[in-house]
Amino acid sequence: MTEIHTPRLLLRRWDEDDDLVPMAEINADPEVMRWIGDGSVRDLERTAEDIERWEEEWDEEGFGLFAVELLASGELIGFVGLSVPGFLPEVLPAVEIGWRLGTPFWGQGYASEAAQAVLEFALTDRGLDRVISIARIGNDPSENVMRKLGMVPDRVTKHPVYGHPLRVHAIDLTEYQA
Numbered sequence: 001m002t003e004i005h006t007p008r009l010l011l012r013r014w015d016e017d018d019d020l021v022p023m024a025e026i027n028a029d030p031e032v033m034r035w036i037g038d039g040s041v042r043d044l045e046r047t048a049e050d051i052e053r054w055e056e057e058w059d060e061e062g063f064g065l066f067a068v069e070l071l072a073s074g075e076l077i078g079f080v081g082l083s084v085p086g087f088l089p090e091v092l093p094a095v096e097i098g099w100r101l102g103t104p105f106w107g108q109g110y111a112s113e114a115a116q117a118v119l120e121f122a123l124t125d126r127g128l129d130r131v132i133s134i135a136r137i138g139n140d141p142s143e144n145v146m147r148k149l150g151m152v153p154d155r156v157t158k159h160p161v162y163g164h165p166l167r168v169h170a171i172d173l174t175e176y177q178a
Contacts, residue, residue, distance in 0.1 A: 002058075004066065004117045011066035011080065011114055013058060014051050019067050022076040023047050026102040035139040036100070038162050057083060063095070063126050068114050077105040080114035082122055085134060090157060091168060094132050095122065099145070106141070112148045119149050123173050130172040137165040150175060 004011040027042035058064035065081035078101035151169035
């Protein structure tokens with residue numbers, strides 16, 4: 001089983017029995033979801049489908065979205081991980097690093113801490129040469145995490161379904177190692 005430990009966090013595979021309800025609560029928060037897709041919240045059933053899809057990506061790709069829990073309490077705070085951004089065909093083939101944390105966990109450095117560990121996992125353990133991250137323009141906190149990771153703007157485009165502007169950031173292995 002793939003796990004990553006950071007000073008404050010455990011990144012691990014999903015356990016639907018334990019993780020479904022807390023992740024569904026995160027997905028039901030309009031503040032969390034406002035930058036994702038069309039901004040719609042997700043219910044328990046949709047979250048169960050998401051977790052199933054995330055686990056399938058682990059099996060198919062050898063990487064995926066990690067469930068993130070606080071080491072101190074064991075509480076699930078959201079996800080950070082890797083995925084293939086199929087919704088944006090113009091960047092393919094690519095692997096994206098992304099995150100979604102519950103609002104009580106914003107502004108404490110958890111996203112940056114976990115994302116740095118996942119970026120290292122992607123480039124050193126999984127042998128990827130390049131990783132991207134995609135944010136809706138205006139989502140400054142996510143773009144700040146991208147900058148902390150050493151990512152640089154790669155292009156501006158539009159979401160192919162919803163039409164809102166997106167900025168793609170990228171980092172390659174040589175930039176990461178520098």
